[in-house]
Amino acid sequence: MSISLTGKTYVVMGVANKRSIAWGIAQSLDQSGARLIFTYAGERFEKPVRDLVATLDGNHELILPCDVTSDESVETCFATIKEQVGSIDGLAHCIAFAKTEELAGDFSDTSRDGFLLAQNISSYSLTVIAKHAKPLMTEGGSIVALTYIGGERVMPNYNVMGVAKASLEMSVRYLAADLGKHGIRVNAISSGPIRTLSAKGISGFNTILHEIEEKAPLRRNTTPEEVGDTAAFLFSDMSRGITGETIHVDSGYHVL
Numbered sequence: 001m002s003i004s005l006t007g008k009t010y011v012v013m014g015v016a017n018k019r020s021i022a023w024g025i026a027q028s029l030d031q032s033g034a035r036l037i038f039t040y041a042g043e044r045f046e047k048p049v050r051d052l053v054a055t056l057d058g059n060h061e062l063i064l065p066c067d068v069t070s071d072e073s074v075e076t077c078f079a080t081i082k083e084q085v086g087s088i089d090g091l092a093h094c095i096a097f098a099k100t101e102e103l104a105g106d107f108s109d110t111s112r113d114g115f116l117l118a119q120n121i122s123s124y125s126l127t128v129i130a131k132h133a134k135p136l137m138t139e140g141g142s143i144v145a146l147t148y149i150g151g152e153r154v155m156p157n158y159n160v161m162g163v164a165k166a167s168l169e170m171s172v173r174y175l176a177a178d179l180g181k182h183g184i185r186v187n188a189i190s191s192g193p194i195r196t197l198s199a200k201g202i203s204g205f206n207t208i209l210h211e212i213e214e215k216a217p218l219r220r221n222t223t224p225e226e227v228g229d230t231a232a233f234l235f236s237d238m239s240r241g242i243t244g245e246t247i248h249v250d251s252g253y254h255v256l
């Protein structure tokens with residue numbers, strides 16, 4: 001299944017390994033013929049990301065560090081993209097982090113540091129990235145962020161990350177309202193649970209996966225490829241009338 005994105009350039013932020021949802025998005029975009037730029041969080045991710053990117057069909061050479069906790073790192077990353085490719089057509093924000101100890105137990109025990117760290121990396125990062133990406137989207141563009149149903153309703157152990165996702169989803173709406181006049185659309189995909197490096201930190205994650213298999217309308221779990229194909233749709237002109245939206249790709253679990 002693929003949409004043509006030939007001639008378009010997208011930044012994919014947040015590939016850590018082959019299980020990453022960002023990697024599912026990268027594969028869909030690669031199959032659609034898009035040119036891709038990759039960013040990774042820190043040195044330890046560089047080699048794994050380069051090795052993975054080498055397996056794609058397209059020749060995606062620009063692979064840059066971008067630590068979203070540092071304004072300087074984000075600025076340098078997008079300045080390099082501008083210098084090397086000029087303009088972009090969009091980006092996928094697939095970035096989140098919370099301390100493992102904040103993803104279990106009572107939400108009322110959340111520490112100030114843990115709360116602010118989750119907000120900084122998982123929510124504010126979208127705004128600072130949009131700020132630096134906007135001047136590169138000279139022909140308009142599409143920004144896609146990833147969220148989870150724990151940002152809409154209380155899910156066991158998701159705690160501080162649920163509050164960060166609520167903030168991220170509202171940021172998507174404010175950014176959509178702000179950037180629409182520049183022809184830039186901003187949307188979120190609310191993915192069902194997928195076993196990734198980040199998901200490992202959530203206490204009781206296997207129980208959540210089983211519940212989806214038993215109860216979700218489609219009676220199966222979400223795959224990174226399904227999220228990737230929806231991202232390709234949100235990057236394409238097929239979705240040109242959609243902005244400020246959160247699309248659930250979760251086997252229908254959210255209707256229950």
Ligand code: NAD
Pocket residue numbers: 013014015016017019020021022040041042045066067068069093094095096097121146147148149190191192193194195196197198199
């Ligand atoms: P992942 O661990 O593969 O990806 C998370 C990424 O965030 C990693 O690449 C990590 O390097 C990056 N990151 C963390 N701190 C960073 C920093 N300071 N600067 C730059 N990057 C940083 O896990 P994933 O599950 O693929 O997560 C991708 C997105 O999908 C996240 O927003 C996550 O909340 C969301 N999501 C995941 C699930 C799930 O069940 N896995 C469900 C819904 C939404």
